[in-house]
Amino acid sequence: MHDSSRRDRASRLMKAITIPTALALSAVMIAGCGSRDSDTASGSNAKSCVDTSKDTIKIGSLHSLTGTMAISEVTVANATKLAVDQINAAGGVLGKKVEVVLEDGASDPKTFAEKAEKLVSSDCVAAVFGGWTSASRKAMKPKFESLNSLLYYPVQYEGLEDSKNIFYTGATTNQQIIPALDYLKQKGVTSLYLVGSDYVFPQTANREIKAYAKANGIEIKGEDYAPLGSTDFSTIVNKVRSAKAGAVFNTLNGDSNVAFFREYANAGLKAAEMPVVSVSIAEEEVGGVGVQNVAGQLTAWNYYQTVDTPQNKAFVSAYKAAYGANKPTSDPMEAAYTSVFLWKATVEKAKSFAVADIQKAADGVSFDAPEGTVTIDGSNHHITKTARIGEIHPDGLIYTVWDSGKAIQPDPYLKNYDWAKGLK
C-alpha cells in the first residue's frame, strides 16, 4: 500500500520543486544576459579598523577555493601566499610581518561581496588581494568603495572601468586583447568567430572586438555564449565548423574550456587551419583540458612560465619549491605575486598603511616583476604590462611567439583608439 503512495508523494514534491526551479532558472538566465552590478553600498561608512599597533599587519586573500572557478583561482591564492612568505622572510613591510586571512569566494559573486565586507570590517585587513571573474569584481567594487578599502585584482579583464579603491594588476584590453587582434590581423586573418561564457567579461570584450573588427575590415562570422560551467559544446562547435572563420576568439572561463577544446579536437578542427586564441586559459588549465587537445593553439597574456628574465627564474623556482615541482606558474599567478610587492612598495613609499596615503603615493611605483618591470599609473590605478602571444606546446608549457617589446601603458577606456568611441 505505502509503496505507491510513497512514490506519489515524492512525485508531487518533485513537481512542486521542478516547476518553480525551472522558472526561476529561466528568469536568472534571462537576467544574466545583462551585466548586473550587485547590490550597491550598504550605507556603512565605517572608519577603518586596521590595527597598526601590533608587530603584524593583516591582509586578505579572497579567491574561489571551491566551485567552477576553483580550477583557476586556487593557484592565484597560492601565489599571493608565496609573495607574503618572501616578504616576511625579508623583514616584512615597514617592520611588520604580514599575516594572510584566507577566504573562499566559492565562485559566487554574492559570496565575494559578503567575504570582502567581512575581511574589511571584521578582520580589519589593510588590503584585499582577490577576485577572478568580472562578476566577482563588479560585486566587490561597491563594497570596497563604501568601506573605503583597497582591492588588488590580478586578472586580465574587459576594461572600461577604474576605481580609486581597486588596483588592476592584470591586463586591461589594450594590453592583451588588442595586441592579440593586431597579431591575428598581421598574420592575415580576415574573419573571426567569438565563443565565450555568458557573463560580463566575454560580452564586453566581444563588443570591443566587434568594434575593432569593423574598423579593421575583419568579418565576424558568429558569436556564441555558453552558460558559465556549461559542459556541452557540440552545437557551438558545429556552428564554428560550418562558419569556417580564420580564427576563433575564445573568452570561455573555467571548466567549460575542457569540454570546448575536447569537442573542437574531436570534431577534427585543427590549430593549423582555424586557430583558437584564448585569453583565459593558462599553464595551470592546460593540464586539466588535456594538452593533446590544445597543443598548437594560441593564448594572449602578459606572462608565461617560459618568460626569460632573472626575476621569473627566481619566481618559478620558489613557487615549485613551495607547491611542487610539477606545478606550473601562470599569468594571473604572476600578477597576484606582483600585486603584493606593489602594495609593499607603495606602503613603503607612503610610509603608511592608510588607504588615502597609499592612493596618494601609488603613481609611478615600480616593481621588477617576473614579466618585466611594471609601473602603477596613478590616474587609473592600472599598471604597465608587456603583451605576449604564446603557443601551447606538447610539453604543456606556453612559449612566446610574439611580444610587444616594451611595457604598454594601460588605457582602460580605450581613449587612444578611434574605433572605440561610443563603447561603454
Added chain:
Amino acid sequence: MDVAAGQLFTGLSLGSILLLAALGLSLTFGQMGVINMAHGEFIMAGCYTTYVVEQLISATGVALIVSLFAGFLVGGLLGAALEMGLIRWMYDRPLDTLLVTFGVGLVLQQAVRDIFGAPAKNVVAPDWLTGGIGIAGTVVPKTRIFIMVLAVVAVIALATALKTTPMGRRIRAVVQNRSLAETSGVSSRLTDVSTFFIGSGLAAVAGVALTLIGSTSPTIGQSYLVDAFLVVVIGGLGQIKGTVIAAFAMGLLNSFVEYSTTATVAKVIVFIVVVIFLQVRPQGLFTVRTRSLA
C-alpha cells in the same frame, strides 16, 4: 543538409548523455520514490574512478573498459552505503531524503576536492576514440558515438535485468505492491538495497562516459542533476521507455533550438516546454500501473 545532420547527431548524443545520467535515477526516484540529490555526485564518482583507473592502467583503451565496470561497482557501493546508512530510515519522507542526500552530495564533493584537489583532472581518451567519423556530410566525434552505443547497451541491460532475472522480478514486485511482495517471501530490505546499488552504479557509468567529453572536476555532477530529474519526471516515474523518449526529446529539442538561437535561450525554451508539458500531463509520458490500493 550537413547542418541538420550535425544537429541531429548532436541532439542524439546529448540525449544519450541525458539518458545515461537519468537511467539510474529512474530506478531510485522513479521506482522507489527517493529524491536522491547525491545522484550527481555518483556521476562524479564515476569520473574520478576513471581517472584513478587510468593512473593505474596506462593503456587508455583497456582503462576505459575497466573503468566502466569499476565505476559501476564504486557507484553501486556508494549508493548501497547511502541506502543502508541513511535513506532506509526515511522512506515515506521524501522531503527528508531530499535534504539528507543534498548534504551527502556536498560531503562527497568536498571529499573529492580534498583527495584530488580542486582543479579538473585530465582523463585521456583512448586512441580509437579520438577524432571523428564523417557521416551524412558532418563529422561526428567518435566519443559521441561511443556514448550513444553505451546508452543503448545500458538501457538494454537494465531492461533485461528487470525483466528476466530473479532480482529484477523482485524489484518489480516490490514496486507494484510492497506488502504483497513481502507476504510472498520477498525481502524488501534486500530489494531496496539492490535497487539502489544498480541505480547508483548506472550513475557512475554515466560519469565514466562523461570523462570523454567534459571535465573531471568536483562539480561535474551538478551540471547534470537537474536535467536528469527533468527527464525522469517527463518520462513518467518508474518507466524506462518514458525515460528513453524524454531524454532524446530533450536532447533533440535542445540541439535544434540552440543552433538557431544561443545556449542560454535553448535552456530557457527547454524549461518552458517542460513546464507546459507537465501542466498538460502531470503524470509524465507514461504511468506505472500498480495493484496497490493507495
